[in-house]
Amino acid sequence: MATYRDSKCRLCRREGAKLFLKGDRCYSGKCAFEKRPVAPGVHGAGRKKVSEYGLQLREKQKTKRIYGVQEGQFRKYYEMADRMKGITGENMLSLLERRLDNVIYRMGIGASRAQARQLVNHAHFSVNGRTVNVPSFIVKAGDVIAVKENRKKDKYFEQIKTMKVGNMPKWLEFDPEKLEGKVLALPARDDIDSQIAEHMIVELYSK
Numbered sequence: 001m002a003t004y005r006d007s008k009c010r011l012c013r014r015e016g017a018k019l020f021l022k023g024d025r026c027y028s029g030k031c032a033f034e035k036r037p038v039a040p041g042v043h044g045a046g047r048k049k050v051s052e053y054g055l056q057l058r059e060k061q062k063t064k065r066i067y068g069v070q071e072g073q074f075r076k077y078y079e080m081a082d083r084m085k086g087i088t089g090e091n092m093l094s095l096l097e098r099r100l101d102n103v104i105y106r107m108g109i110g111a112s113r114a115q116a117r118q119l120v121n122h123a124h125f126s127v128n129g130r131t132v133n134v135p136s137f138i139v140k141a142g143d144v145i146a147v148k149e150n151r152k153k154d155k156y157f158e159q160i161k162t163m164k165v166g167n168m169p170k171w172l173e174f175d176p177e178k179l180e181g182k183v184l185a186l187p188a189r190d191d192i193d194s195q196i197a198e199h200m201i202v203e204l205y206s207k
Contacts, residue, residue, distance in 0.1 A: 056204035063196050067096045068113050073136065078205050089198030090189045097187045100127070101135035103145060107174040107181045109160055124151045138181050147179035 050058070062072050070206065081091035101110075101117040104125065110116025116135075119125070123133040126148050139145065147157050161176050168174060169191050173182035 009020070015148075027084075044201070053204070056200045059197050059200040060204055063096075063198075063201060066113075066194055066196070067099065067102060069096070069136075075205070078201070087189075089202045092201070093189065093192050093194075093196065093198055094187050095138060097192055098135040098138045098140075098183075099135060100125070100132060100139060103139055103172065103181075104170055106172055107145070108163065108166060108168070109174075124148060124154075126156075141183055141185050143183045145181045145183070152179055153201060 060074070064071070064201045069077070074193045077092050081088045081095060084091045097106070101113055101120050104110050104116035104119060110119055111143070120135045120137075121133055123131055124147055125132060126146050127137065127139065127143055129144075131148065147160075151157060157179055160179060163176050165174060165176060169187065171183065171185045171187045171191050172181060173184055
């Protein structure tokens, strides 16, 4: 993914929603969106009425930023979802949720998707015993994701061992002591808590 060098908080303000791009900071009083929930720029507070196309575009941009993917890659997820059985929008979200970096984030190993992506890039994890360092790797039901044996004594992962498992999605499980998790099932729409109107993205791409 191309490097975004500006403040990530500006992305939340631009999309008019908290995208939770900075981990714990997003839940604290330091969150920039909480302090100033308007679009960045001198005219941010006085935006005009947005057209239907504009709303669809913003929904697509918001979703791309939540999961940290570029336009070309995002378009491929839509095309894959369109070829699958079922509802295209829900299929697309399922594919995004099944990215390895997102799974690491959902398991609580990474404080944000960006941090989880970095951990994957540094080859800290294996899937079914095989090292995977590609954040966009799509997991399947039954896959076992684990911290590699030679990385388990790293200070970061030693801290993970003592953490309490929070609101784990029901399609995943994670054992902090073993530093190992499993994909129990494919995520359904009800399992995805991100506030995304996927039908608007499908309508945009269908034009």
